Amino acid sequence: MYRISIKDMDLEQIARSGQCFRIKRTEDSNEVWSIAADGNYVEAVMEEDCFLFSCGEKEFQEIWSGYFDLQTDYSRYKKNVEPEDAYLKEAIKLGWGVRILNQDLWEMIVTFLISQNNNITRITGSVEAMCSRLGVKRTGVGLSVSADGVWREEERNYYTFPGPEAIACAGLSGLSGLGLGYRDKYIWSIAEKCSGETGKIWIGDLKEQDYEKAHSMLTEQYGIGKKVADCICLFGLHHIGAFPVDTHVKQILEHHYPQGFPLKKYQGYAGILQQYMFYYKVNKLALK
DNA sequence: CTACAGGCTGGTG
DNA sequence: CACCAGCCTGTA
Numbered sequence: 001m002y003r004i005s006i007k008d009m010d011l012e013q014i015a016r017s018g019q020c021f022r023i024k025r026t027e028d029s030n031e032v033w034s035i036a037a038d039g040n041y042v043e044a045v046m047e048e049d050c051f052l053f054s055c056g057e058k059e060f061q062e063i064w065s066g067y068f069d070l071q072t073d074y075s076r077y078k079k080n081v082e083p084e085d086a087y088l089k090e091a092i093k094l095g096w097g098v099r100i101l102n103q104d105l106w107e108m109i110v111t112f113l114i115s116q117n118n119n120i121t122r123i124t125g126s127v128e129a130m131c132s133r134l135g136v137k138r139t140g141v142g143l144s145v146s147a148d149g150v151w152r153e154e155e156r157n158y159y160t161f162p163g164p165e166a167i168a169c170a171g172l173s174g175l176s177g178l179g180l181g182y183r184d185k186y187i188w189s190i191a192e193k194c195s196g197e198t199g200k201i202w203i204g205d206l207k208e209q210d211y212e213k214a215h216s217m218l219t220e221q222y223g224i225g226k227k228v229a230d231c232i233c234l235f236g237l238h239h240i241g242a243f244p245v246d247t248h249v250k251q252i253l254e255h256h257y258p259q260g261f262p263l264k265k266y267q268g269y270a271g272i273l274q275q276y277m278f279y280y281k282v283n284k285l286a287l288k
Numbered sequence: 289c290t291a292c293a294g295g296c297t298g299g300t301g
Numbered sequence: 302c303a304c305c306a307g308c309c310t311g312t313a
Binding site: 117118119121122125179180181182183184 | 307308309310311312
């Protein structure tokens, strides 16, 4: 186990921010969060701004520190918000603990293909179903509390996110029943594209490109349009200048920024502000 | 019953 | 070019 103090981070807010569909509360304790990412698994509990992780310090530094984007100081972005921008200030006040995770690129491509014309509940269900059907079952370490109130490590089973080959081999028939709907053919198509040595090269190449080039490489793919490409750039490639405009953000821009959102002022990191706005719009009614 | 959910494709004017 | 019907499917 490893205990660490982290500023500007709240797991519930991140889980509700729509960027990640594999962070959820565990079944046995609503204090414990389970986090599956890129073949790894960890559990965590929050105690104020202190976090207890089920992994050791070494694994935390090697895997999870980067995953949670801990090298980035989010207070710097918050401070740069225009003082007269009431909407963004409110959004940050509610979603102060939202960060942009560094998630696996392949996982983000598939996840955001699923996300189109869809809702968070169904996306989560599809991702879970896909992992348990096509992923690899592994045993990780979780957290449980003993009778004397002390946290202990405990074995936990989880499923990895299926790689391109697993999905390509499954075929369209192997994807049915996952609630993907018409998106199944998009996912199968990109799985074929990313399989094997040439697929690995394409993915590797994508990671090397800047935002503009990566975006165009993505929109060339069947089923990936402008919005999904922006989400993949932001969440899978950490191009934080990407600014995905979905139906929610579109409404925010219409209602609160009739003169246009000041993208120029926030050039290079507008995606982070988009995340605060999205979180606020989707969660303000439920949480207030 | 309809409307809608973090859109995209393919066809039409 | 811009526009938009249709699409899988569960939930309100």
